[in-house]
Amino acid sequence: MRLDHQVIGDLISPGSSVLDLGCGDGDLLQWLAAEKQVRGQGLEIDEQAIYRCVSKGLSVLHGDLDKGLAEYHDRSFDYVILNQSLQQIVHFDSTLMEALRVGRSVIVGFPNFAHYIARFQIGVRGRAPVTSSLPYMWYESPNVHFLSISDFIAYCKARELKILQRVFLNDKRRVVVFPNLFATIGIFMLAS
Numbered sequence: 300m301r302l303d304h305q306v307i308g309d310l311i312s313p314g315s316s317v318l319d320l321g322c323g324d325g326d327l328l329q330w331l332a333a334e335k336q337v338r339g340q341g342l343e344i345d346e347q348a349i350y351r352c353v354s355k356g357l358s359v360l361h362g363d364l365d366k367g368l369a370e371y372h373d374r375s376f377d378y379v380i381l382n383q384s385l386q387q388i389v390h391f392d393s394t395l396m397e398a399l400r401v402g403r404s405v406i407v408g409f410p411n412f413a414h415y416i417a418r419f420q421i422g423v424r425g426r427a428p429v430t431s432s433l434p435y436m437w438y439e440s441p442n443v444h445f446l447s448i449s450d451f452i453a454y455c456k457a458r459e460l461k462i463l464q465r466v467f468l469n470d471k472r473r474v475v476v477f478p479n480l481f482a483t484i485g486i487f488m489l490a491s
Contacts, residue, residue: 307408307486313336315377316338318341318371319342320380321385324352327380329355344364364384368397410483411447411478432484461490464488467481468482
């Protein structure tokens with residue numbers, strides 16, 4: 300199991316309701332249903348990924364996060380997850396605000412573009428970074444927003460969002476010292 304999925308699983312209470320936005324192949328949602336007995340639903344834009352989710356017995360709808368979440372009522376889920384998807388959305392701010400409207404808590408996970416290897420590749424090599432958490436060449440990348448952990452914390456402060464939990468990871472373990480420099484992934488649990 301991926302380390303970021305384990306951390307997200309630790310943040311979610313057993314038996315809760317979960318909406319996984321940009322759920323991909325549904326691996327996290329499947330694990331949460333089996334191990335945490337969550338009532339889960341996914342939303343995904345990639346039709347092939349949806350077929351893989353359905354073959355796993357998951358409830359996943361086809362949808363574009365940039366078009367909003369109008370079909371969901373306020374606070375209709377205990378948790379809304381945006382893991383490795385928020386940086387790929389054009390309308391970052393409105394999508395996150397919609398997730399906060401729909402969920403009591405929102406869990407966000409994203410690659411840290413300020414990791415020291417990415418900085419080295421930009422600063423010394425003069426090239427767009429390719430790392431374990433940023434595995435795409437610049438011309439293939441689905442990422443629209445290039446944010447760091449420090450950027451996201453400043454954003455939350457400016458938008459007056461409550462950060463309930465924060466966990467920083469590299470490829471193998473949690474990072475506790477200088478996460479903006481040494482973490483490849485930031486995971487935050489938010490509330491409005």
